[in-house]
Amino acid sequence: MLNVSEAAAHRLGVLDGWRGISILLVLCGHLLPLGFKGSINNAAVAATGMVIFFNLSGFLITQFLLKGQPVRSFLIRRGFRILPLAWLYMLLAIMLYPIPRADFLPLFAFYANLPPFYLEDVTGHLWSLCVEVQFYLSVALIVAVFGKAALRILPLLCVFVTGIRIYTGTHISIVTWVRIDEILAGATLALVYTNHPGLLKYISMSGWLTGILFLFTILSAYEFSGFLGYLRPYLAALCIGSTLTNSRGRLHSILTSRTLAYLAEISFALYVFHPMLSHSWLGSGSRLVKYLKRPLLCGVLVAIAHCSTRYFERRLNGWGHRLTRTEAIAPLGPPSVGTAS
Numbered sequence: 287m288l289n290v291s292e293a294a295a296h297r298l299g300v301l302d303g304w305r306g307i308s309i310l311l312v313l314c315g316h317l318l319p320l321g322f323k324g325s326i327n328n329a330a331v332a333a334t335g336m337v338i339f340f341n342l343s344g345f346l347i348t349q350f351l352l353k354g355q356p357v358r359s360f361l362i363r364r365g366f367r368i369l370p371l372a373w374l375y376m377l378l379a380i381m382l383y384p385i386p387r388a389d390f391l392p393l394f395a396f397y398a399n400l401p402p403f404y405l406e407d408v409t410g411h412l413w414s415l416c417v418e419v420q421f422y423l424s425v426a427l428i429v430a431v432f433g434k435a436a437l438r439i440l441p442l443l444c445v446f447v448t449g450i451r452i453y454t455g456t457h458i459s460i461v462t463w464v465r466i467d468e469i470l471a472g473a474t475l476a477l478v479y480t481n482h483p484g485l486l487k488y489i490s491m492s493g494w495l496t497g498i499l500f501l502f503t504i505l506s507a508y509e510f511s512g513f514l515g516y517l518r519p520y521l522a523a524l525c526i527g528s529t530l531t532n533s534r535g536r537l538h539s540i541l542t543s544r545t546l547a548y549l550a551e552i553s554f555a556l557y558v559f560h561p562m563l564s565h566s567w568l569g570s571g572s573r574l575v576k577y578l579k580r581p582l583l584c585g586v587l588v589a590i591a592h593c594s595t596r597y598f599e600r601r602l603n604g605w606g607h608r609l610t611r612t613e614a615i616a617p618l619g620p621p622s623v624g625t626a627s
Contacts, residue, residue, distance in 0.1 A: 344472025
């Protein structure tokens with residue numbers, strides 16, 4: 287059995303691995319030819335990356351609040367983590383591309399993903415940050431008003447949102463009220479992990495099960511998947527959950543590799559900046575020329591993300607932590623499982 291420090295290190299390691307996988311899937315879906323022109327493979331692969339990312343976000347945010355992180359501290363740290371880089375990107379997009387003035391406020395206030403939509407090609411990916419920020423504000427309000435015990439309602443909200451998707455026939459959308467079950471499924475996983483960790487042992491017996499769950503998660507991202515598409519948030523949560531308590535085997539080695547850890551570290555900047563590069567000279571030309579430039583584009587993207595993470599984001603994150611370091615956080619979770627960092 288893992289002790290507290292070992293379990294915490296294991297959990298954080300595998301979550302970094304999943305984060306690295308999620309950004310790889312998104313970048314592959316957006317930047318690489320995964321079939322013929324207009325192939326549905328690209329959309330499905332990118333959607334798989336996003337559902338994993340949203341699950342991770344819901345899991346970590348819920349754990350932070352479960353262990354007693356004050357709402358003020360939570361909002362400050364999340365704000366310093368997301369807002370500066372997102373706003374910087376928006377400013378650059380406005381200066382370099384013909385972004386309509388009507389988009390400015392919805393972008394900077396993070397509601398551009400809601401009808402009638404205020405997103406252009408170079409800012410289209412920011413819909414996901416809108417969903418994230420709206421979730422942060424909503425869950426912070428719930429905890430501020432009703433206390434952290436109210437987090438138990440999140441699984442019910444998750445099922446409710448999925449019910450709306452089924453009723454409206456919505457396979458996938460960028461609108462928050464029919465997409466947020468992907469974050470809420472991660473929040474549900476956090477509640478299970480914290481309060482009933484023994485349940486995860488039933489799905490962590492073998493890396494083969496994780497592989498099968500991962501395959502079904504990808505399949506659920508295709509529009510032809512039928513009812514399976516409505517289960518996408520839960521398949522991703524099961525996939526991640528199956529690796530939280532298993533610290534042995536080849537899968538664990540892959541998820542805790544240095545490569546995936548590094549990709550996880552720079553993942554936010556990779557995600558934020560990649561559309562701007564693909565809409566620059568690096569992404570121009572015929573189909574053949576465009577893809578011949580892809581190695582150069584990827585190299586420039588990694589360099590920008592590395593510098594952004596190490597010299598911009600890290601400093602701002604540090605400021606957010608220093609502003610809230612005096613606010614106490616209670617221990618979280620069963621001793622045999624570990625705590626969130």
